[in-house]
Amino acid sequence: MAKTLQSTEEKVKPFRLVKYFTFTSLIVIFSGTIVLSILNTHWARTMQREESEKYALLLIENLNHQIFLQFAIPVVLKYGGISLREREQFERLDKVVRSTLHSFKVEMVNIYDMEETISYSFDKSLIGKKNYGGTAFKKALLGETVSKQVQAGNVIEFLLGIPKESRIITFAPYRAERPLSALSGPVLGVIEIVQDISDEYKMIFRFQIDVIITSTIVMTVLFLVLIFVVKRGEGIIQKRTQEKLRLEEALSRSKHMSSLGEMVSGISHEIRNPLGIIRSSAELLKKKVISIDPANTIPDIIVEESGRLNNIITDFLNFAKPKRPDFAKCHVEEILEKNIKYLSSQTEEQGYSIKKTHEDDLPAVMADFDMLYQAFLNLLINSIQAMPNGGNISIIISSIKKAVLVLIEDEGEGIPKDLSEKIWDPFFTTKEKGTGLGLVIVKNIIEAHQGSIELETRSNGGVRVKIKLPENQER
Known part of the structure; x- marks a missing residue:
């Protein structure tokens, strides 16, 4: 008692x-x-x-x-x-x-x-x-x-x-x-x-x-609410229970994403082999069809769609099993120049203009040239797709506080506020054709280089991508 x-x-x-x-x-x-x-x-x-x-x-x-x-x-x-x-x-x-x-x-x-x-x-x-x-x-x-x-x-x-x-x-x-x-x-x-x-x-x-x-x-209502909450301690217990459930749900989701990555990796490998056979067969078929029916475009469609499917599989593999960077000294402006040359035929035909400016004597960075090339290419393609009727893309490269800063700006519609938090989610996309992995892969590549990436909507329209890469960082 x-x-x-x-x-x-x-x-x-x-x-x-x-x-x-x-x-x-x-x-x-x-x-x-x-x-x-x-x-x-x-x-x-x-x-x-x-x-x-x-x-x-x-x-x-x-x-x-x-x-x-x-x-x-x-x-x-x-x-x-x-x-x-x-x-x-x-x-x-x-x-x-x-x-x-x-x-x-x-x-x-x-x-x-x-x-x-x-x-x-x-x-x-x-x-x-x-x-x-x-x-x-x-x-x-x-x-x-x-x-x-x-x-x-x-x-x-x-x-x-x-x-x-x-x-x-x-x-x-x-x-x-x-x-x-x-x-x-x-x-x-x-x-x-x-x-x-x-x-x-x-x-x-x-x-x-x-x-x-x-x-x-x-204040009166708040006081009554607080008294009610104090008298009923079950509210605190309930909140703790909900927090525990939320953490368990987050852990379960993390395990699910991990399992999904392994499954995607396995399925992608299984698909890629027969896909290669389909594409090579379509290319051989194209050579034979040309002599019989030059106007027939079916082999071209098969080759084109096979290539698109191969790109999707590549995105899945890059997401499921990110590649470890092979670090070497390289210059960011040279990587972007290669991106611009690769896209030049497409941009000139469709009314796009890509202008690159950079400071003199920019420091080198320790990075994987091919991985950064892929990341920048994805971002530039996103900028092009954001302006279906053509437009200007600006690339500005500068050096700030022992880092190389890259700004990529376009004149598209920008990112709606309600979607600004979702753009980094895997498989989230607003495009009719897309896997929703492009930005996720870009972010993984930049973070693998100990860098950072931010996306924001410009005040005068369009998106500004801000990338920071540390210069000459030893690993």
């Missing part, structure tokens, strides 16, 4: 420890979430202000362009000068400004002359006022773009980060434009744009509240 009680107490102690740890973790995580939400809100406000400033600058650039082309030039040509006191000219400018800023969220636009007098404004009561722009006007007159934020509200609103009013005021020079030139002309005045971002700040605040409420709900 005492022993059972002691055993129960020993079980309760870990449970209490986990429960206390759960409470502490909940408080820490919740506090961290609140801090992160506050920081995120601050970052969001900062980003909102920066985006508003960029937005204002783009609006001013567009407004400057439209005013100069649609107002300044036509008015000067028609009247010989600009005088906004003339009602017709003012209305024309007002129409250009409002049509340019139509549908954009702009509260106020002021246009100053060189004497800091407001010549145009959405608020007509401001027209004619002087010295209204301050320091920002002077900086804009010198060619700078100046933005400032103006807020209004009570103390509580400021503490919560939701002032009653929040505006971004941007001053930028108004310049003459030079036709057919990227250079800006002289400063003719200053444009001031006022944006009301109060609603955006309130939206950010509402988002912060939503994050806090959501975090509270999630």
Whole structure:
């Protein structure tokens, strides 16, 4: 009885420890979430202000362009000068400004002359006022773009980060434009744009509240789940059992792949012998058929398909029983040059271009020439097959950190994200004709040379293969 009680107490102690740890973790995580939400809100406000400033600058650039082309030039040509006191000219400018800023969220636009007098404004009561722009006007007159934020509200609103009013005021020079030139002309005045971002700040605040409420709900649910898990230790046992089963399954799969490799090797050898007889017989038959029926292509088809089947068998054998490299000093650029020459007849006829560039005096590598030739050939053929309508293949060879780096890039469709993890699986292929062993064999060859291989989709389309081989490594 005492022993059972002691055993129960020993079980309760870990449970209490986990429960206390759960409470502490909940408080820490919740506090961290609140801090992160506050920081995120601050970052969001900062980003909102920066985006508003960029937005204002783009609006001013567009407004400057439209005013100069649609107002300044036509008015000067028609009247010989600009005088906004003339009602017709003012209305024309007002129409250009409002049509340019139509549908954009702009509260106020002021246009100053060189004497800091407001010549145009959405608020007509401001027209004619002087010295209204301050320091920002002077900086804009010198060619700078100046933005400032103006807020209004009570103390509580400021503490919560939701002032009653929040505006971004941007001053930028108004310049003459030079036709057919990227250079800006002289400063003719200053444009001031006022944006009301109060609603955006309130939206950010509402988002912060939503994050806090959501975090509270999630933390509460998480706490209940953790308590439930702690009370039911069977969950841990079940996970351990599942992990054991997963390891056993992985071991079984590994044994299966090993058995499959041995079976494939045996079957491939058995097939290769009669296949050789079929091919040689087809070649003899072809010689006899030519004299009787020159148009008959059946022997050619038999020879071609026999060759394709032989290549498949070779892939199976290379996968089942990888060859041990016969290391010797060789140069990667020479191997790739041989690959390019071998493929030249095919690439020229089908519209492919393979360009190879490399550094001078590249170091040699200790490698098996024939095995690397096969690996590079497989990769180049993959690149060609990825571009059925022709395209460019780029090969770049360089030396980095006691290794030779080879980059092979094509202009195909790239690798879909959902298949990026499967491309190295044996027998996985997306081609109508293929064994799914090409990349596996390439990877085995590269790793047999203590190298590495990576495949990635380029940002502008196509695949980039990155291969690293150690230089002059003794074995």
